[in-house]
Amino acid sequence: GTELSPGGQRGDRGKWQKPRISRKSLMKCCLIKWIIDSTTHETDPLSSDCELELSTVRHQPEGLEELQAQTQFTRKELQSLYRGFKNECPSGLVDEETFKTIYSQFFPQGDATTYAHFLFNAFDMDRNGSIRFEDFVIGLSVLLRGSETEKLRWAFNLYDINKDGCITKEEMLAIMTSIYDMMGRYTSPSVRDDDPSEHVDKFFQKMDRNRDGVVTIDEFIETCQKDEDIMASIKLFENVI
Numbered sequence: 001g002t003e004l005s006p007g008g009q010r011g012d013r014g015k016w017q018k019p020r021i022s023r024k025s026l027m028k029c030c031l032i033k034w035i036i037d038s039t040t041h042e043t044d045p046l047s048s049d050c051e052l053e054l055s056t057v058r059h060q061p062e063g064l065e066e067l068q069a070q071t072q073f074t075r076k077e078l079q080s081l082y083r084g085f086k087n088e089c090p091s092g093l094v095d096e097e098t099f100k101t102i103y104s105q106f107f108p109q110g111d112a113t114t115y116a117h118f119l120f121n122a123f124d125m126d127r128n129g130s131i132r133f134e135d136f137v138i139g140l141s142v143l144l145r146g147s148e149t150e151k152l153r154w155a156f157n158l159y160d161i162n163k164d165g166c167i168t169k170e171e172m173l174a175i176m177t178s179i180y181d182m183m184g185r186y187t188s189p190s191v192r193d194d195d196p197s198e199h200v201d202k203f204f205q206k207m208d209r210n211r212d213g214v215v216t217i218d219e220f221i222e223t224c225q226k227d228e229d230i231m232a233s234i235k236l237f238e239n240v241i
Contacts, residue, residue: 029144029241030106031136035084067134071141078137085133093130096120107182115178115240122158143241152221155234159220166214167207173200179240203230 067078089098099120103112123131123139142150159167159175176196207215207223207230215223224230 029140030102031140031241032081032144034102034105035081035088037084067137070134071137072145073137073141081137081140082133085136093132094120094123094136095130103182110182112182114174115182118158118161118175118178119241121161122154127163140241148225149221152224152234153217156217156220166216167220168214169200169204172204172215173197176200183240199233203233206230 064075064078067073068075071078073081085094086092088094096117099116100113103116103119106112120131121127123135125135139154142154146154156167157163159172161171161174173196176199180196204215206227207219209219209223224234
């Protein structure tokens with residue numbers, strides 16, 4: 001129920017003034033907005049019937065038909081995404097510094113470094129320090145148009161920092177703290193320093209059903225689907241991707 005106002009400032013009467021970046025635009029997918037915005041600088045846009053492969057990039061993406069089959073994006077959407085992607089990442093790969101740059105643009109008065117690191121690792125499934133266009137759009141497709149279960153599996157992967165198949169309280173706290181650092185202090189009403197810890201304590205207790213100190217993916221999905229408060233919290237990720 002917290003109103004997000006990154007960069008907002010209090011007016012003379014103590015009320016929050018409208019931030020320069022409106023809540024409506026901010027709540028759209030940051031990665032999509034970054035990619036699409038970059039196409040406005042394209043001087044020689046790709047034609048509507050072109051394929052994705054370009055001989056100038058180091059990594060050759062899969063064909064358009066294959067990506068259509070693996071995602072819920074249309075042909076034109078994939079072409080638009082790739083135009084922006086190649087503008088920002090001519091090598092055909094995204095590195096972690098690019099992610100940090102993206103989120104510093106959308107949350108300029110917060111510290112987005114840690115959250116961008118965790119998010120990058122969630123996309124970087126093979127852990128090689130870079131993200132291919134295919135991995136990028138497949139992940140975005142799940143986050144934006146996937147089923148509830150698919151989105152929860154993706155969120156579990158984000159929480160599971162060391163990728164060992166389970167979530168500890170420390171991992172959950174690290175993710176939540178990174179989000180609060182990025183945007184929490186610019187909410188109205190303002191949040192307290194101990195809010196992330198209290199938030200995690202409450203939800204982890206519900207999720208860890210067998211009290212073994214870790215949350216499995218089955219426990220995570222089942223608890224989220226049955227608890228409206230947790231599901232509402234999980235949906236926070238849809239606002240900062």
